[in-house]
Structure formats: C-alpha cells, structure tokens
Amino acid sequence: MQSSQANKNKKNYYFDRWWLLLFAVIIIILLLIYFKPDPFRRILFFVSDGISVTIYTTLVSFILVLVFGLLAGLGRISKNRILNGAATIYVELVRGIPLLVQLMFWYFAFPSVIQGIGKLLSIQSLSNYRANPILMAIIGLTFCYAAYMSEVYRAGIQSISKGQMEAARSLGMNYFQAMRFVILPQAIRIILPPVGNEFITLLKDSSLVSVVAVADITRRGREFMAANFIPVQTWLMVALLYLVLTLFSARIVTWIERKTKLER
C-alpha cells in the first residue's frame, strides 16, 4: 500500500526533462530572429503558412491511419481467409513501394487513370477530373502508413494473452465487444511507443508531399530559396521548425504513456 502511494506521488511530480531540449530549440529560433531578423525573420514569415499545412496534413492523415490501420490489422489476424488474404496483400505491396513513388502515383497517375475511365465511358465529370493536391497527399500518406500501422496493431493485439479473449468470451461478450473493451485498451497501451514513433515519422515524411504541389514547410522553404539563394539560413530554419514539431510530439507521446500506465 505504502509503495503504491509512493508511486502515485512519483507519477504526479515527475518532470520530463526532455522538455528542456524543445525549449532550447525554441530559444535558438527566437535568438536567430532577434539578432538576425534579416534573413531569419523573413524566412519564418515566408514559410509560416506552410507550418499549418504540414500540421493539418499530418494530423488528418494520422487519424485516418489509426482507423484504417486498425481495420487492416484486424484483417491480418482474422481467420477469414479472404479478409486475411486481402489485408496481407495490401500490407506486402504497400510496404514494398517507396512513399515518394506512391505520392507521385496518387497525384499524377491516379487522376489520369480516372480521366481515362471517364473518356472510355464518356462520363463528363470523370474525364474533367482534377486532383486536389492536399487531398491526394492525405490519401497517399494514409494508404502507405495504414499498412505500417496495421503491423503495429497486429503485434500489439497478439501480445495480449489468449486468456484475456477467452475470459471475455466466456462472460458472453462477442468478438467485437471483447476487442473493444478488453483487448484493444490493453494493446493500445503496449503499442503507444511505436505508434508515437509512426506519428513522428509521418510528420517528417509529410515533407515529401512538397513534390506534389502541397505548400508545406518544405515546399515554402524551397520557394524562398529559389527567390533568395541563401540555402544555409533557409534550410537551418526549416530544420529547426521540424524539430520543434517532432520534439513536441515526442513529449506528448511520453506524457500519454505515463498517464495510461497500468496500475500495479
């Protein structure tokens, strides 16, 4: 009893000192802007509208990845051969193609395919189809990352002892109730670190969408450089901005991990 009380206190007063690293990066940015407003202030203002695009693209994709990754992961552990086969083919194929190539496909090739079908069937709305860059970027990121995430889910679910499912089923719960109330709440705690890792990787890989006409941080950086030819300062600022986002995400993941730890 005493030791559990001590643990509780530790949980409340625990300070994650890696926050300091994030503050350090923010301070560096502020110092650069303060002492060298030209060019750093200009760079920051120029790429700042890219920050919200990067965050928006990443967050929307990640929420979709959580949903579709779970579906694919459940497919991978399903005893139904069709579901299992479809999920396995999806994961194996998507894992084997570089993300950049997939993004190119969604933005450049996919609309052409749709237009081709439109012409073939002479459907006006399809043959005039134009791809929305952000939408295609989100589809591309989601399609790819859901495959990775499904493997994380699968590993997490399979790490929960079989007895948990049996206990839930023996109480009369059906498969989905058992998943929802017993298996997933435990599996999610276990997979939190790799899920956080996937989020941060996705955040960084979202820079690839800059090649498919999405004006994210990276693309705005390239545009600034093309006009001003100061590569060192531009890419330093871009790198620091990404660091702020990723370091902040990592702290949030750690915080969630600590909040959801099992009582023992």
Added chain:
Amino acid sequence: MEPIIQINQVHKHFGHIHALRGVSLDIFKGEVVVVIGPSGSGKSTLLRCINRLEEFDKGSIMVDGIPLDSAENINAVRTEVGMVFQQFNLFPHLSVLENITLAQTVVRKRNLVDAKKNGMKLLEKVGIPDKAQAYPLQLSGGQQQRVAIARALAMNPKIMLFDEPTSALDPEMIQEVLDVMLALAQEGMTMVVVSHEMGFARAAANRAILMDEGQIVEEAPPKVLFTDPKNERTKLFLSKVLM
C-alpha cells in the same frame, strides 16, 4: 429430470492428437462434479468444450436445453455458464469492481448503478469488498482468483466451470479460494471442477470422474473413487497423486 449438461459422444482432435475420444457425460442441476486425471488426459479440453471455448469435431453438447451449434446459441450458453481459469485472466486495465461490472453492462445491459451494487455484494461474498477500487496486479493470487469467481457470478450463471482454479496459487492461498467454492457448492450451484484438490472433492462433490487419454475411465462418489477405485488406471493415478 433432464440433465442441465448433456455431453454425448464428443470427439476432439488437436492435429494428430486425439484429445477427446467419445466422451459422454450427464450432469444434473445442483450437482458438483470433480474431474481428475493426468495432464494431457483431456479434462481441461472437455471443460472448455462445455462453453465452446474449444470447438469439438464430433458429438453434441446441450447446456440447459440449448444445443451448442450456432453462434447465437453459443453466446446464449456462455451467459449461463461462468468460467474460472487457472491463470485468473482478470482484465488488468480495469479496477476490481470494473472487472465485475463490465460484462453486466455490456452483455446483460444492466445500468451501471445496479451492476456496481451487484458487484459489491459479490465482493463481500468472496471476502474482499475493500479491494473494489484496487487493480488486479495489486492483488495476491488468491484475491485475484476470488475476484475472478465474483466476476463470473455477476452474470448470474446457472453453471460454474472451474479449470484448475488453485493450480497457479501459492499453497497458503489455496484454502481461501476453496472456501469460496465450497460455499458456492452448498448454495446449490451446479459446478464442474477440474482440480486435484481431494479435500474439496470429498467435502463438496457428488461425483468424481477420472479421465485418461481422452476418455472417462471411472466415475463414482469421491469417497469411493479415492479409497476404493475399481480401475487399474485410477489406482495408478491416485497412487501418484496421493503420495
């Protein structure tokens, strides 16, 4: 009177292993049946077939007049049959009380207030109401198993299955679990217990069954089976267990 569990010529294979070889058994309401036998004799498999955690290949099982064939019937039977496992299998992310209320609210559709009231009543019955807010991993093995019994009872089952409920416990905790089971037996619960606890069998069971190699070798009242077995295999097994 119709038996509450009717097991008829059940066969079960695990790959090449013939785990159950035509087992038939009738159990009546209010009976306490203890199943003993060497490991690998099929006793746990038989128990798990009764609520269809294990599928069987041939034969039939009826529980309370419901045949175990369709998915609907299986869920219907499972709500009537409580099960207690060797490894407790409590849900570690839920408090003790939540462990007991979860299936009541999700499966039985009780409201949370009633479920909690019922849960506290059962925790009192198994002797640990003060642990309601604790988490399973904070409890001793004996306490965990008593919570597991309370969790199963919360569904108001007509039958309770116990799969080696004391085998994973430290010796000093076995009795507290057996006491709860004994009380349950005295209340008239129908129980099928896979266990080598001879003391419990003598005190509570109407019948003891010895299984070996997937078959029922001998069945008799426990006193008779333990002291005056007819079958050679029973004698051999008991001589090893009672040493």
